[in-house]
Amino acid sequence: MLAYIIRRVFQSALVLLIVGLVAFAMFRFVGDPVDNMLGQERTQADVERLRQQLGLDQPFPVQYWRFLEQAVQGNFGLSYRQGRPVSDILIERLPATLELAFVSGLFALAFGIGLGVFTAIRRKGFAANAIMTLSLIGVSLPTFLIGILLIYVFSVELGWLPSFGRGEVTRIGGWTTGFLTESGIKALILPAFTLGLYQMTLIMRLVRTEMLEVLRQDYIRFARARGLRERAINFRHALKNTLVPVITITGLQLGSIIAFAIITETVFQWPGVGLLFINAIQFVDIPVMAAYLMMISVMFVGINLIVDLLYFAIDPRLRVDRSAGKAT
Amino acid sequence: MKRTTGLLAAALLASTAIGASAETLRWARAGDSLTLDPHAQNEGPTHTLAHQMYEPLIIRDQTGAFEPALATSWAPKEGDPNVWVFNLREGVTYHDGADFTAEDVVFSINRAKSEDSDMKELLTSIVEVRAVDDYTVEMVTDGPNPILPSNLTNLFMMDKGWAEANDTVKVQDVEGGEQTFATANVNGTGPFRLVSREPDVRTVLEQNENYWGMDQFPMDVTRIEYTPIQNAATRVAALLSGEVDFIQDVPVQDLGRVADTEGLVVKTAPQNRVIFFGLNMGADDIANDDVEGENPLADVRVRKAMNMAINREAIKQVVMRGQSQPAGMIAPPFVNGWSAEMDQAETDVEAAKALMEEAGYSDGFSIQLDCPNDRYINDEAICQAVVGMLGQIGVTVNLDAKPKAQHFPLITNGETDFYMLGWGVPTYDSEYIFNFLVHTRTDERGSWNGTGFSNPEVDEMIQSLASETDLEVRNDTIQSIWEVVQAETIYLPVHHQVLNWGMKEGVGIEVDPEDSPKIKYISMN
Numbered sequence: 009m010l011a012y013i014i015r016r017v018f019q020s021a022l023v024l025l026i027v028g029l030v031a032f033a034m035f036r037f038v039g040d041p042v043d044n045m046l047g048q049e050r051t052q053a054d055v056e057r058l059r060q061q062l063g064l065d066q067p068f069p070v071q072y073w074r075f076l077e078q079a080v081q082g083n084f085g086l087s088y089r090q091g092r093p094v095s096d097i098l099i100e101r102l103p104a105t106l107e108l109a110f111v112s113g114l115f116a117l118a119f120g121i122g123l124g125v126f127t128a129i130r131r132k133g134f135a136a137n138a139i140m141t142l143s144l145i146g147v148s149l150p151t152f153l154i155g156i157l158l159i160y161v162f163s164v165e166l167g168w169l170p171s172f173g174r175g176e177v178t179r180i181g182g183w184t185t186g187f188l189t190e191s192g193i194k195a196l197i198l199p200a201f202t203l204g205l206y207q208m209t210l211i212m213r214l215v216r217t218e219m220l221e222v223l224r225q226d227y228i229r230f231a232r233a234r235g236l237r238e239r240a241i242n243f244r245h246a247l248k249n250t251l252v253p254v255i256t257i258t259g260l261q262l263g264s265i266i267a268f269a270i271i272t273e274t275v276f277q278w279p280g281v282g283l284l285f286i287n288a289i290q291f292v293d294i295p296v297m298a299a300y301l302m303m304i305s306v307m308f309v310g311i312n313l314i315v316d317l318l319y320f321a322i323d324p325r326l327r328v329d330r331s332a333g334k335a336t
Numbered sequence: 337m338k339r340t341t342g343l344l345a346a347a348l349l350a351s352t353a354i355g356a357s358a359e360t361l362r363w364a365r366a367g368d369s370l371t372l373d374p375h376a377q378n379e380g381p382t383h384t385l386a387h388q389m390y391e392p393l394i395i396r397d398q399t400g401a402f403e404p405a406l407a408t409s410w411a412p413k414e415g416d417p418n419v420w421v422f423n424l425r426e427g428v429t430y431h432d433g434a435d436f437t438a439e440d441v442v443f444s445i446n447r448a449k450s451e452d453s454d455m456k457e458l459l460t461s462i463v464e465v466r467a468v469d470d471y472t473v474e475m476v477t478d479g480p481n482p483i484l485p486s487n488l489t490n491l492f493m494m495d496k497g498w499a500e501a502n503d504t505v506k507v508q509d510v511e512g513g514e515q516t517f518a519t520a521n522v523n524g525t526g527p528f529r530l531v532s533r534e535p536d537v538r539t540v541l542e543q544n545e546n547y548w549g550m551d552q553f554p555m556d557v558t559r560i561e562y563t564p565i566q567n568a569a570t571r572v573a574a575l576l577s578g579e580v581d582f583i584q585d586v587p588v589q590d591l592g593r594v595a596d597t598e599g600l601v602v603k604t605a606p607q608n609r610v611i612f613f614g615l616n617m618g619a620d621d622i623a624n625d626d627v628e629g630e631n632p633l634a635d636v637r638v639r640k641a642m643n644m645a646i647n648r649e650a651i652k653q654v655v656m657r658g659q660s661q662p663a664g665m666i667a668p669p670f671v672n673g674w675s676a677e678m679d680q681a682e683t684d685v686e687a688a689k690a691l692m693e694e695a696g697y698s699d700g701f702s703i704q705l706d707c708p709n710d711r712y713i714n715d716e717a718i719c720q721a722v723v724g725m726l727g728q729i730g731v732t733v734n735l736d737a738k739p740k741a742q743h744f745p746l747i748t749n750g751e752t753d754f755y756m757l758g759w760g761v762p763t764y765d766s767e768y769i770f771n772f773l774v775h776t777r778t779d780e781r782g783s784w785n786g787t788g789f790s791n792p793e794v795d796e797m798i799q800s801l802a803s804e805t806d807l808e809v810r811n812d813t814i815q816s817i818w819e820v821v822q823a824e825t826i827y828l829p830v831h832h833q834v835l836n837w838g839m840k841e842g843v844g845i846e847v848d849p850e851d852s853p854k855i856k857y858i859s860m861n
Contacts (some may be wrong), residue, residue: 039741047378049457091508092515163577171573277565279537292741
């Protein structure tokens with residue numbers, strides 16, 4: 009068990025290092041930050057001086073090594089664009105993204121499971137078919153288009169919800185939250201729906217398929233034969249068995265919700281890390297890009313690691329295989 | 337908690353400002369200011385925000401003309417053309433109550449000249465700044481500099497005492513390790529004071545009741561809420577839904593929509609920016625074409641033919657939806673040296689074909705065009721249109737459009753033979769254009785001249801502009817340089833960009849050619 013954990017942690021660290029290396033190799037193709045940092049009146053001497061100061065004249069493995077040296081000490085450098093410590097900026101921006109991801113995840117889960125069960129039980133009904141058709145639109149329309157459509161309907165035409173920003177936020181310690189004010193909650197609705205729509209349709213379709221599968225099983229038939237009420241069969245017996253894969257997928261999708269937030273945040277001017285990243289790319293703000301990419305990969309690798317370890321804890325077969333030396 | 341304090345503050349404001357109406361202006365544009373340090377970045381949105389809180393000695397009003405700000409008058413010193421004398425406005429105080437005096441000017445200019453400042457290139461001619469008395473400053477230049485005042489209109493005055501007390505004498509340096517106090521705090525003399533700021537999210541300013549110009553300018557706006565909204569569609573939606581009162585950068589495809597909405601207006605004016613193409617005419621052979629051993633662009637007939645093949649009126653109508661002003665020279669119309677006569681360009685495909693034949697390229701050639709796709713209005717679409725137009729005279733253009741961060745290094749590193757560039761002229765004088773775009777590329781000058789054009793006579797004329805005090809002689813020289821530039825067809829001008837501002841009816845402001853609204857001029861009714 010311990011050896012397995014150590015091996016997985018070691019592999020994760022290796023993945024992180026490689027992600028960082030690839031990222032640094034790519035930065036040179038994003039553009040030249042010096043061009044943005046100095047005005048159009050700059051002289052060649054300024055350019056050389058700044059390039060040297062920033063270490064941009066070094067080959068990328070050296071730049072990467074310097075970044076790692078500093079990052080290990082918790083120093084991610086200063087943003088080229090804002091001139092402030094990257095760690096400060098990330099900490100300032102993270103609450104917005106995490107709150108958005110949390111709400112849209114919750115929305116996706118609640119509606120995904122609810123509609124999934126509904127469409128499975130009433131799979132021949134008109135409403136269920138309509139929902140299935142509409143969900144196709146949800147999967148196939150690009151996020152930014154959905155965002156713009158929602159803004160057009162709910163902000164411009166109806167005037168119910170704000171089209172941009174986070175509304176009034178309350179500061180609690182180092183965290184800012186939009187949950188405590190009316191404008192903050194209103195501002196959350198459209199971006200959370202936009203961001204969660206894809207995940208919702210995914211979960212819904214997954215639940216529906218699983219549910220249909222489970223409903224065909226013998227034990228459901230026996231339950232029916234025993235004269236249990238429909239509701240008890242559907243929710244106590246069928247749904248419970250459906251949820252195992254759903255939980256796995258949801259865990260893994262949590263990472264992509266945060267990563268997908270980039271587009272949603274740009275459309276709604278949501279002041280989170282995704283918008284920060286887009287701005288960083290346009291300005292070639294290498295410290296911010298590097299820190300963001302590392303943060304996202306730590307998150308993905310971390311979630312995967314936890315999922316793996318959970319499997320190990322849950323599934324006895326894995327343990328048997330390992331101890332018997334039958335690695336596959 | 338936040339709301340109640342907000343209400344309290346509003347109540348307080350209302351009680352103190354009885355008589356004057358409290359007007360909040362909610363203002364959005366695409367980008368945010370990069371820093372509050374007034375000398376750290378020489379960049380549009382950064383200066384625009386700084387203009388609300390800090391002030392220069394001389395400001396440009398909404399027409400681009402000089403207007404006294406912290407200096408009431410200025411002139412070269414009698415008997416010494418190397419010295420400019422500035423008389424300062426008396427009785428001006430900073431937001432913290434400190435008096436504005438000559439030593440602040442000396443301090444600010446020296447700060448802006450320091451190594452980490454982005455403003456230093458505009459001040460290279462200044463050798464010394466000295467305070468004669470509390471309200472007189474002399475600037476000594478390394479030779480007569482007739483256009484020095486033009487370089488000071490975005491040069492903001494900081495309080496020496498405040499900077500020293502807060503350890504922010506040095507300009508913010510990105511690599512310096514720490515951010516400075518002035519990056520996030522402001523103490524200016526301007527019409528508005530900083531209330532709060534979250535970079536990229538929201539900046540709130542409040543009227544400075546002690547502003548010296550309270551009676552001189554409308555000063556109707558008492559509070560500014562400035563929000564960057566990057567996505568163009570969202571920005572327009574925010575205006576349409578009434579969440580903001582005033583936006584810059586209205587996309588051309590949405591102009592009609594905004595103008596047709598009741599209660600909203602669009603104001604349009606030519607911008608201080610001209611869009612053009614550069615041609616690598618200086619190289620013996622170029623890499624990005626299919627002609628071996630020679631450079632077709634070195635032949636002036638080819639350059640003229642390409643210039644004539646571009647149908648600027650078609651670009652205006654189709655690509656820009658009427659929102660551009662076709663250009664025949666690479667100077668915006670406000671600039672000293674611009675003339676309506678030179679700003680004409682004719683389209684004549686037949687004559688262009690004849691010129692190509694005369695130059696020995698009747699079969700044409702192919703070349704790569706480098707174009708940005710996120711810098712100018714419809715930049716990539718303009719390039720696409722030009723690809724088709726040049727095709728008519730046999731020039732096969734391969735378009736390579738990239739984000740600006742990748743495009744501009746191609747020009748400054750000399751890695752492109754045919755490129756798009758836009759140029760604004762902050763000094764409103766042709767010298768600025770010549771220095772960067774026409775002069776031979778050296779360490780000091782010609783940094784944006786990617787054409788390889790090099791003419792020692794022209795270089796000499798350009799250098800003479802810096803110290804020529806006789807304005808008539810100087811203007812004649814400018815004229816002669818333009819004649820060479822036009823005759824040689826170094827650049828292919830496309831058009832002058834047009835600015836579009838969208839606002840609620842009642843927001844009284846005229847479009848500023850530098851895209852830099854000064855809120856003190858706004859009247860609200």
